[in-house]
Amino acid sequence: MGGFSSRRTWKVCAICGSSDVTFARTASGWLAAQSYMCKDCGYVGPLVVEIDSMEEKERMQRRYRRLAKKGVFK
Helix, strand or coil, rough: CCCCCCCCCEEECCCCCCCCCEEECCHHHCCCCCCCCEECCCCCEEEEECCHHHHHHHHHHHHHHHHHHHCCCC
């Protein structure tokens, strides 16, 4: 049966995998979609990734560093 899971999850940045993500304040109020802001890479947008293991977070961060070296995020 679906429902509540007692497993801990974290919201991380969809770009760099950082867990230092907060709600972005918008001036448009309640009509705007929920936005998040990453304090590490500066991403602002509606997408975050919900993970349930630190291994997944580390995998995302390795991928981000590899792509950043290639200049993908310039």
